[in-house]
Amino acid sequence: MSCVLGSLLSDSQGSFLEGHTSLQTDPCPASPAPRTPPSHGPSGRPGRGCGQGIKGPAGSGLSYGVCALLQPSRAATMVHWSAEEKQLISSVWGKVNVEECGAEALARLLIVYPWTQRFFDNFGNLSSPTAIIGNPKVRAHGKKVLTSFGEAIKNLDNLKATYSKLSELHCDKLHVDPENFRLLGDILIIVLAAHFGKDFGPSCQATWQKLVGVVAHALAHKYH
């Protein structure tokens, strides 16, 4: 392993690593993430990276947490939220009817992407859009999901911890492909747009897409 790292770092001028300090293996959930070299925090997950910091090419003054190289997704651990973004999130959320919005988002997920129904065999009648929209289990579950989303909003700086148990649950017990979190996030955006109209402008959408992306990422974090 150290040989691979050694050869990466000896790349002339460290050009491989420059501009790649927040390597992402999937679409960046926190785009635009600040492009600073990842700090090597005490993420301490045994068996996933040796936990040593590594100096960049001599004279470069750069150093890279090994975590970033061995676990690309970790580089975006700390998502940064500007004051404006926080404002856009809370002002929208303050006006959301969690029960209605949650029910609608889940119903639309099951209608627009019917294969997502695979997780809800015990929900009864999902045979038509009308049936899905009127289904009380869909409504209840939609409310549950969006209520949980509200927890994310209260813990923007600590999402991975907030969703740690839920992530394990979705992996180990529910066996939900994380792609479904992204699908639901996109649907939620559309429901919000329909609800807020012109008030859901481009920067509002951008902020909320970032939020749903980060939530999806946090929910997928404990997958193995």
Next chain:
Amino acid sequence: MVLSSADKTNVKGVFAKIGGHAEDYGAETLERMFATYPQTKTYFPHFDLGKGSAQVKGHGKKVAAALVEAANHIDDIAGALSKLSDLHAQKLRVDPVNFKLLGQCFLVVVASHNPALLTPEVHASLDKFLCAVGTVLTAKYR
């Protein structure tokens, strides 16, 4: 994925309702896409992407016109967009993942301007249609 006759009816209905606003919707779709998915800007280094940009408006018009054309020839989207498909394969080579992003933003624009129009069924049909358009445009990539 196949568009059912109900899907086709729904999509035609959407574009009939949008009517003359299609060009504005196209521009707004791009504006939202650039704001939400900054990586999409990499395809437009030669554009002024600032607010109210005439280039973005002009390009939005083209994008919208293509969608309208596809909707008007919904039984043969591949035929209707054949030249555009060639262009994307040979010259533009926009990575396929970006068509989904554009599609998402178009849905958001429709939703924000016409919430009553975008019922769940219409939403599903329009999403399928946008996927189909993306598939056609990337079909000749390799």
